[in-house]
Amino acid sequence: MLKITQEGPGFIVWDDFLSKENHRLVWNYIQSETLEFVHQKKWVKAFRLTDGEPLWGPPYLSDPYTPDIKSIVYPTKKGIDLFISELKNLAPHCEHIIGKQGQDWAYFFARAYIYPKGTGLSWHRDNENSAQGAFVYYAHQEWDPQWGGEFLISSYETQKLKYPESELYGGEKKYLGSHLDNTFEKETLLSSGIGTYIMPKPNRLIIITSGIIHCIKKVEEAAGNKVRASITGFFQDPAMLLKKSEN
Numbered sequence: 001m002l003k004i005t006q007e008g009p010g011f012i013v014w015d016d017f018l019s020k021e022n023h024r025l026v027w028n029y030i031q032s033e034t035l036e037f038v039h040q041k042k043w044v045k046a047f048r049l050t051d052g053e054p055l056w057g058p059p060y061l062s063d064p065y066t067p068d069i070k071s072i073v074y075p076t077k078k079g080i081d082l083f084i085s086e087l088k089n090l091a092p093h094c095e096h097i098i099g100k101q102g103q104d105w106a107y108f109f110a111r112a113y114i115y116p117k118g119t120g121l122s123w124h125r126d127n128e129n130s131a132q133g134a135f136v137y138y139a140h141q142e143w144d145p146q147w148g149g150e151f152l153i154s155s156y157e158t159q160k161l162k163y164p165e166s167e168l169y170g171g172e173k174k175y176l177g178s179h180l181d182n183t184f185e186k187e188t189l190l191s192s193g194i195g196t197y198i199m200p201k202p203n204r205l206i207i208i209t210s211g212i213i214h215c216i217k218k219v220e221e222a223a224g225n226k227v228r229a230s231i232t233g234f235f236q237d238p239a240m241l242l243k244k245s246e247n
């Protein structure tokens with residue numbers, strides 16, 4: 001069983017997650033994958049308009065999931081399989097963070113991301129598709145702390161924040177997101193104003209429980225042509241969300 005490098009409130013970090021050779025093969029996979037700019041088809045509002053434009057690859061599912069007829073399911077015969085297979089082995093040991101497969105989540109998806117210099121992801125909470133937790137694995141081969149790209153995790157208290165609903169024409173009330181108005185998020189983050197930073201150290205895996213507000217700092221100018229390359233995804237069950245909203 002892989003030794004934990006650091007455990008904090010709602011998250012765990014493992015270093016040397018894959019063997020050196022497999023780390024390299026996952027990096028080679030990202031280089032060979034077809035990537036799109038995240039906003040290629042439409043504005044993906046998880047990214048603020050000031051976040052620059054990272055790139056992503058297609059999501060691959062860890063397990064078959066009937067409602068999803070589009071996504072390719074593991075094994076994919078691509079280098080990302082090396083990562084997915086290790087994460088499938090690890091998941092049952094992280095139930096206190098992400099819950100139990102088959103009960104709290106049905107599958108995880110994994111997709112490649114590239115953050116070039118000038119790109120990041122503002123403070124947010126993962127609240128889509130009934131996500132029980134998220135992970136990030138750093139596939140780039142080298143990193144320098146001067147290059148930025150840190151993963152910041154706010155205080156565990158932010159998990160309790162209730163998202164406000166706004167009224168739409170016709171009377172419907174719903175949560176609109178914080179992409180254009182983050183007043184409520186701002187207040188919660190500033191109430192403690194202290195949290196954790198995790199550097200994107202090569203071959204490092206982080207798993208975080210859902211609900212804690214977090215962000216990715218922009219990759220600095222100093223990174224030049226080096227990129228922050230990761231495999232990221234959620235442990236989720238979108239059908240569970242549908243069931244909840246029907247009740």
Ligand SMILES: [Fe+2]
Pocket residue numbers: 124125126134214
């Ligand atoms: Fe996130």
